[in-house]
Amino acid sequence: MSHNAFITEETIESESSGPLDGRTVAVKDNISTAGVRTTCGSETLEEYVPPYDATVVERLREAGATIVGKTNMDEFGMGTTTETSAFGPTENPAAEGRVPGGSSGGSAAAVAAGEADLALGSDTGGSVRCPAAFCGVVGIKPTYGLVSRYGLVAYANSLEQIGPLARTVEDAAELLEVIAGPDPNDATTRSPPERAETAYADAADGDVAGLTVGVPTELLEGADGGVRAVFEDALDELGAAGATVEEVSLPSVETAVQAYYVIAMSEASSNLARFDGVRYGTAGDDGAGNWNESFAAAREAGFGEEVKRRVLLGTYALSAGYHDKYYKQAQDARAWVKQDFEEAFETVDVVASPTMPVPPFETGESLEDPLQMYLADANTVPVNLANLPAISVPAGETDEGPVGVQFAGPAFGEATIVRAGSALE
Amino acid sequence: MTVDDEEVRHVASLARIDLDDEEVERFTEQFGDILEYFEALEDVPEIEREAELTNVMRPDEVEASLTQEEALRNAPETEDGYFKGPNVS
Numbered sequence: 001m002s003h004n005a006f007i008t009e010e011t012i013e014s015e016s017s018g019p020l021d022g023r024t025v026a027v028k029d030n031i032s033t034a035g036v037r038t039t040c041g042s043e044t045l046e047e048y049v050p051p052y053d054a055t056v057v058e059r060l061r062e063a064g065a066t067i068v069g070k071t072n073m074d075e076f077g078m079g080t081t082t083e084t085s086a087f088g089p090t091e092n093p094a095a096e097g098r099v100p101g102g103s104s105g106g107s108a109a110a111v112a113a114g115e116a117d118l119a120l121g122s123d124t125g126g127s128v129r130c131p132a133a134f135c136g137v138v139g140i141k142p143t144y145g146l147v148s149r150y151g152l153v154a155y156a157n158s159l160e161q162i163g164p165l166a167r168t169v170e171d172a173a174e175l176l177e178v179i180a181g182p183d184p185n186d187a188t189t190r191s192p193p194e195r196a197e198t199a200y201a202d203a204a205d206g207d208v209a210g211l212t213v214g215v216p217t218e219l220l221e222g223a224d225g226g227v228r229a230v231f232e233d234a235l236d237e238l239g240a241a242g243a244t245v246e247e248v249s250l251p252s253v254e255t256a257v258q259a260y261y262v263i264a265m266s267e268a269s270s271n272l273a274r275f276d277g278v279r280y281g282t283a284g285d286d287g288a289g290n291w292n293e294s295f296a297a298a299r300e301a302g303f304g305e306e307v308k309r310r311v312l313l314g315t316y317a318l319s320a321g322y323h324d325k326y327y328k329q330a331q332d333a334r335a336w337v338k339q340d341f342e343e344a345f346e347t348v349d350v351v352a353s354p355t356m357p358v359p360p361f362e363t364g365e366s367l368e369d370p371l372q373m374y375l376a377d378a379n380t381v382p383v384n385l386a387n388l389p390a391i392s393v394p395a396g397e398t399d400e401g402p403v404g405v406q407f408a409g410p411a412f413g414e415a416t417i418v419r420a421g422s423a424l425e
Numbered sequence: 426m427t428v429d430d431e432e433v434r435h436v437a438s439l440a441r442i443d444l445d446d447e448e449v450e451r452f453t454e455q456f457g458d459i460l461e462y463f464e465a466l467e468d469v470p471e472i473e474r475e476a477e478l479t480n481v482m483r484p485d486e487v488e489a490s491l492t493q494e495e496a497l498r499n500a501p502e503t504e505d506g507y508f509k510g511p512n513v514s
Contacts, residue, residue: 047499048499049498049499051491051495051496051498051499052491184483187481254465255465255466255468255469258462258463258465258466259466259469261459261463262463262466269440273441276441277501278500278501278502278508278509278510278511279499279500279508280499280500280501281501282501283501283502289512290511290512290513291510291511291512291513292441293511294510294511294512295441295511296437296438296441296442296443297443299440299441299442299443300442300443300444300445303442305448308442308444308448308452309452309455311440311442312433312436312437312440312442312452312456313456313459313460315436315439315440316432316436316456316460317463319436319439325466325467326463326466329466329467329469330466331474332466332469332470332471332472332474333466333469335472335473335474336469336470336472339472370455370459371455371458371459371462374459374462
């Protein structure tokens with residue numbers, strides 16, 4: 001049964017033997033694979049074939065994994081449903097007639113449907129955790145700098161990380177171990193501090209006795225009733241296993257979505273300037289006149305509507321007279337979120353919330369109103385702004401589909417969120 | 426916050442993206458709503474941002490890189506080993 005999870009189904013064999021021997025991995029189509037086309041879900045890169053492998057792809061192949069294909073995604077990662085792909089929407093294998101979430105919807109669907117054992121996605125504002133929650137699988141967004149972005153086609157590079165998806169917490173943690181670690185080709189990578197626990201798979205022991213779980217009231221207020229009920233049950237389960245649950249306050253999250261979109265759109269407007277139809281991408285009409293006219297024609301034809309919307313809004317936010325009003329304020333809002341989490345982690349070990357405040361949308365439901373779609377990211381964007389790790393684990397279902405619970409941890413606290421997540425399995 | 430169609434066309438020209446009339450109309454309405462939502466950023470307190478960033482340096486040595494052929498492989502048009510772009514005029 002195909003759910004349109006893949007844009008390109010092509011096998012890339014392993015290079016040597018390792019911890020992922022015999023495992024199949026689906027790779028999101030914005031992660032470069034030498035000799036295998038990498039479209040980013042965009043018409044403009046329909047025929048783009050990278051001349052080199054992303055660092056994470058090299059690490060997969062060295063670890064014994066077999067790559068089974070490149071997965072469908074919202075165009076350049078811009079979406080929460082995988083419906084903005086130029087290659088058609090992906091269906092949710094766990095909730096018929098509903099979206100798989102996004103932007104890594106193909107990766108989550110491939111894992112949920114058993115078309116791959118494991119998958120890689122990328123998470124700029126929730127793009128691994130949202131589809132994990134909607135498809136009933138596990139997804140991890142690592143600490144900024146833990147995983148190399150070399151070979152990841154950039155959308156908003158100060159926010160994004162490549163992260164694993166799998167059917168169990170232990171499998172996701174094992175894949176994270178394979179891809180983590182500094183890379184000379186990405187100067188933003190760094191080693192975890194000496195004291196950090198880095199045997200992530202071993203941490204999936206479900207032992208939460210003595211763990212303190214903070215629940216921010218701000219991330220519960222807007223949640224759907226059914227989602228909230230599943231979340232409360234999960235908290236009870238953690239309590240029964242010996243964890244302490246307490247309220248925390250993160251007032252800064254009230255402006256996190258605004259800050260996220262201003263920063264992500266601004267970075268996108270710069271990063272996507274390279275798609276001009278000269279070095280790669282669809283060429284503009286020749287004879288269309290001058291350089292600028294030819295570029296504008298190439299970009300009109302090659303980009304979908306959501307990409308245009310974000311590039312234009314980012315250009316607007318950075319333009320003369322508006323930079324201070326939007327971009328500078330968003331940077332303050334980002335620093336505020338970071339400070340709030342730092343304070344929270346003085347008293348709690350992890351911060352828990354529903355991953356998504358709503359169940360999976362019906363296919364086609366959300367395309368008409370972009371602002372409503374952006375608001376659905378309220379619970380996932382704060383950790384991207386704060387550069388922190390977070391995991392989404394399946395916690396149950398409503399009539400409308402799977403519900404995920406998210407645990408965020410301090411920087412390089414991956415082992416702690418893995419441990420908390422494994423307690424819900 | 427209201428945005429008019431002229432502003433949308435201006436931003437589109439800065440971003441080098443042509444838009445048809447229908448897109449301009451739709452974006453004008455949506456941008457008004459989205460920018461109004463962004464107004465909440467005005468109430469964010471001033472935060473002392475600590476720069477915990479350090480530069481990452483490496484020796485400036487020649488390393489293996491893409492061949493000219495590999496670098497040009499995805500270009501729609503090339504000439505004599507170069508990318509071929511539209512007229513600059």
